[in-house]
Amino acid sequence: MPVPKNWVSIEVKELEDLPCLRYAEKPERASSWRLLKERVVEAGICSHCGTCTVCPVDLIILEDRPVDFDPKKGCMGCGVCVAVCPRYNYSPLNGVGEYIEASAGKSKRFTGQDGAMVTEFMATALEMGEIEVALFVARDEMFRPYIVHVRSSDELLNTRITGTKYSYAPVMPELHRIIKRYDSIGFVGTPCMISGIRKLQQKIPLYKKKVRLAVGLFCTENFYWHQLYDYLKERGADLKNAVKTDITKGNFIVTFKDGSEFTIPVKEMEEIVPDGCHVCQDFSAVEADVSIGSVGSDPGFSTVLIRRENAKKIFDYMIEKGYVETGKAKMKIVQRLCDFKVKIHPYPPKEEGPENSEGTQ
Numbered sequence: 171m172p173v174p175k176n177w178v179s180i181e182v183k184e185l186e187d188l189p190c191l192r193y194a195e196k197p198e199r200a201s202s203w204r205l206l207k208e209r210v211v212e213a214g215i216c217s218h219c220g221t222c223t224v225c226p227v228d229l230i231i232l233e234d235r236p237v238d239f240d241p242k243k244g245c246m247g248c249g250v251c252v253a254v255c256p257r258y259n260y261s262p263l264n265g266v267g268e269y270i271e272a273s274a275g276k277s278k279r280f281t282g283q284d285g286a287m288v289t290e291f292m293a294t295a296l297e298m299g300e301i302e303v304a305l306f307v308a309r310d311e312m313f314r315p316y317i318v319h320v321r322s323s324d325e326l327l328n329t330r331i332t333g334t335k336y337s338y339a340p341v342m343p344e345l346h347r348i349i350k351r352y353d354s355i356g357f358v359g360t361p362c363m364i365s366g367i368r369k370l371q372q373k374i375p376l377y378k379k380k381v382r383l384a385v386g387l388f389c390t391e392n393f394y395w396h397q398l399y400d401y402l403k404e405r406g407a408d409l410k411n412a413v414k415t416d417i418t419k420g421n422f423i424v425t426f427k428d429g430s431e432f433t434i435p436v437k438e439m440e441e442i443v444p445d446g447c448h449v450c451q452d453f454s455a456v457e458a459d460v461s462i463g464s465v466g467s468d469p470g471f472s473t474v475l476i477r478r479e480n481a482k483k484i485f486d487y488m489i490e491k492g493y494v495e496t497g498k499a500k501m502k503i504v505q506r507l508c509d510f511k512v513k514i515h516p517y518p519p520k521e522e523g524p525e526n527s528e529g530t531q
């Protein structure tokens with residue numbers, strides 16, 4: 171198995187705390203990736219969070235299909251992918267989690283999925299100098315997600331950058347790509363991605379130092395983009411003509427350019443919900459600095475759970491500046507959705523899971 175020429179420098183400079191240093195002296199342990207393949211991907215519990223793409227030799231491939239491994243590249247057995255994978259030795263997180271403050275919020279400056287509070291958090295953090303870049307999930311004309319680097323709040327007036335895309339998005343590979351380029355980074359992601367961030371921060375000092383704000387989205391399920399696209403198109407809804415997708419009161423709703431809507435019950439879409447989401451119980455992103463979602467506040471508002479002091483500082487600043495309108499968050503509803511996710515996604519999975527009869531919001 172060829173060892174890449176640059177592997178020593180990568181490990182010594184960036185990965186000093188990792189088990190890879192122990193394994194580095196034994197490059198014959200060149201099959202660590204098999205642990206991920208067998209115990210996570212083939213076991214059907216991979217969340218597609220992309221954390222493992224930190225692989226120093228780019229052996230792990232994250233595309234719009236289950237995680238794969240490039241047979242042309244040699245695994246050096248460093249163990250990094252296993253060390254950072256939140257689903258290796260999986261023990262599901264769940265519940266509302268700890269928070270300092272709960273509020274409903276609506277940005278007066280931006281248009282987003284709900285109250286644009288995710289966008290407002292990143293814009294305010296940029297303005298305060300807390301971060302120098304934020305990674306956002308934008309969409310192309312087919313509603314396919316791609317990642318953009320946002321460096322000034324003006325860029326967030328583009329509504330293709332804000333808003334929810336119900337598809338796995340490659341935020342993590344992009345974070346790995348830019349981690350050396352910027353000193354302070356804002357990250358937005360689904361709860362599984364936030365768990366990936368925390369694992370990276372535990373294991374690799376560079377991520378602890380540089381990821382300064384981790385915004386978690388409430389989440390019940392997600393889809394591969396191509397499966398979602400084909401599924402909706404077969405039923406007469408072409409995402410090419412869509413301006414918004416939403417899941418509300420158990421229905422998946424597509425809004426088109428001409429103002430018309432297509433609605434389908436989420437429970438009918440079960441067949442395209444990937445296995446990794448079926449074992450996920452974290453609705454509220456319990457490990458985030460701040461968690462933001464739709465349920466628990468009135469239409470046009472986002473529910474905001476401030477969990478850590480860095481997020482509190484940004485929230486207080488945006489209120490002081492008058493950037494947001496606030497209201498009361500209905501925490502009983504958030505709690506109910508957290509409980510519901512545990513109920514519909516038992517782990518270890520039951521032979522035949524209970525029917526998702528409530529939908530997501």
Ligand SMILES: Cc1cc2nc3c(=O)[nH]c(=O)nc-3n(C[C@H](O)[C@H](O)[C@H](O)COP(=O)(O)OP(=O)(O)OC[C@H]3O[C@@H](n4cnc5c(N)ncnc54)[C@H](O)[C@@H]3O)c2cc1C
Nearest residue numbers: 282283284285286287288289306307333335463464465530
């Ligand atoms: C897959 C998915 C499932 C969700 N399910 C629920 C749910 O069941 N109940 C609920 O209350 N809320 C859910 N949400 C959250 C909700 O849709 C809104 O994102 C949230 O209310 C914030 O709205 P906002 O107006 O503040 O966000 P905005 O200000 O519009 O910002 C949206 C942010 O989301 C990011 N983003 C968009 N798509 C993705 C993606 N696929 N992966 C990672 N980041 C993305 C964008 O980068 C942007 O930063 C879900 C979100 C996603 C991505």
Ligand code: SF4
Nearest residue numbers: 202225245246249251
């Ligand atoms: S991170 Fe290390 S152990 Fe995992 S696939 Fe890459 S080289 Fe192999």
Ligand code: SF4
Nearest residue numbers: 216217219220222255
């Ligand atoms: S759960 Fe995340 S880190 Fe683990 S194998 Fe899947 S994509 Fe990689």
Ligand code: SF4
Nearest residue numbers: 217362389392447450
């Ligand atoms: S349900 Fe959401 S948080 Fe859980 S694995 Fe799927 S995308 Fe990730």
